[in-house]
Amino acid sequence: MKWSIQIGRILGIPIKLHITFLIILFLFIYYFAAISFKVGGLVLGFNALDTSFDLKLLYSTIASILFFSTILLHELSHSYIARSNGINIQSITLYIFGGVAQMEEIPRNPKIELKMTAAGPGISLFIGILTYILYDFFGPVHLEGANFYFGEISPNVIQMDPMNALLITLGIISFYNIFLGIFNLLPAFPMDGGRILRAFLAMWLPYLEATKTAVAIGKTFALLMGLIGLLPPVNPFLVLIAFFVYFGAQGEERETYFAVSLEGIKVSDVMTPTPNLVYIPPDCTISQLVEVMFRFKHMGYPVQEDLSGPPLGIITFHDVRKVREELHDTVKVKEVMSKDIISVEPGINAYHALQIIAKNQIGRLLVIQDNKIKGIITMKDIMRKMEFMNMYPNSQ
Ligand SMILES: [Zn+2]
The missing domain is CATH 1.10.287 (Helix Hairpins)
Structure with missing residues (x-):
């Protein structure tokens, strides 16, 4: 998660770039500046332009950014259809192999899933064919004595003018969008x-x-x-x-x-509810906490003054290990607890809680409603419920 940076929002959806995406972007920029070959009448790469390497790099940067924007359009088309069918999109992240739209749930209605999924390759093929038509209309790139369809083109053989640079850009966008459209339709x-x-x-x-x-x-x-x-x-x-x-x-x-x-199972069906919940007062010492941990065999507890009060933090075995043993009698829970509480509401789907647990790499979530603790839910609780549901599917 930390490997992504947000670059903005489109249609209200946060757009993120993953570090692997930046690597592939730079590789593309270098590659399109340093090579030139012909595929099916399209010229890919700027090396054949008769100009300096700096200028080739500049054109290549523009072409690569335009091409990657079309990948974003592919993802946005998935998201657009998903959203118009009531599915919430949390973010779009661009990775080394393309993009991923994080949605809260995958539509279980096959017709909606079909529409939503087909939109992406559809847009890629549309952009690919449209840019090919434009390329064909304004071009093709004129190549002295090299009328082959496939193969590498020698450096600096294409006359440097803005039209040729534009045509090569169109060629790159066309070829890779058609490639992406077809590749994405592989039934895997x-x-x-x-x-x-x-x-x-x-x-x-x-x-x-x-x-x-x-x-x-x-x-x-x-x-x-x-x-x-x-x-x-x-x-x-x-x-x-x-x-x-x-x-x-x-x-x-x-x-x-x-x-x-976990379909139809709510957090409240799985959590340990408040009356059975063990909480730790903030002024408890680490030694007292360790005793509680031994007795109840849980690794994490909410910290609060009393059962009806607002949660102040969460204390886990991981926090205890940060305190040197000779200080266990003097250090208080409130000094080492984690104040930044990740919580869920009791009414949400248990699967969503599982996703939050996995995403934040934590063991448990506090279940909070109206600033009051209703219970605690752990990865283990969810897994146990899932096993049970699979053994006795008609129970609930
Ligand atoms: Zn797609």
Whole structure:
């Protein structure tokens, strides 16, 4: 989470850049300045322009930023459709392999999921084809004595004028958007094609079964891709993508399992409610706290004056370990407790609480309503409930 920076908001959605995205952006900028090749009539890269490397870098920077903006458009189109169907989008993060729109829940309605997912590759293909038409209309780039369709172009053979620079920019945007559109339609999680496949399957199968089937197909794809990548000549990029697809598919299965198992279960169904809750007064010493920890075998407790008072903080075993042992009788809980309380309301979905726990890498959440503590919920409580629900699905 800390590896992302927010660059702004579009449609009210925070847009973040992940550090891996910045790395790939700089690689792209350098790559498009240092190479030039022809693919299907398009010229990709500025090296063939007859100008200085500095100017090539400048054009390459503009082209790369424009291209990455079209990736953002792809994500925004997913988000736009999701939002118009009542799904809240928390943020969009751009990573090395493209973007991810974090949504509060994945729509369980196959038709909505289908529309929402297809919008992304749809926009990519639309931009790709539109820029290709523009390229064809204003161009193509005139190349002296090099009318081949594929292959590298020698440096400085294209006359330097703004039109040629614009055409190369259009070519890059066109080629990579068409590539992205097609790549994303591969029927494998975590690509859009995997979701489209799941949505189709979910019209006939239960949601979890549909996910499992789509995941199995995605993993098969990943293994095939990895195998092809490992055959000589070894293609490390393909192997890397195969890894990304394989683990992405696995992650999707786990997420869906959690989401489906916890469907309809609220925080209040799982939490340890207030009457049974052990709290620690702020003036308690660390020694007294350790005794409580031994007795009740919990690793974290809310800190408050009394049961009806507002929570002042949370104290965990992790905080205790920061205090040297000879000071345990003198240091008070209020001096080492964490005052920044991460909490949930009792009415929200337990799956959402699990996401908050995972995102913040903490063990427990206070359940608070109207500034009063209602209970505490731990990762363990949620897992136990999930196991139980899977053993006795009709209980609740
Ligand atoms: Zn997409």
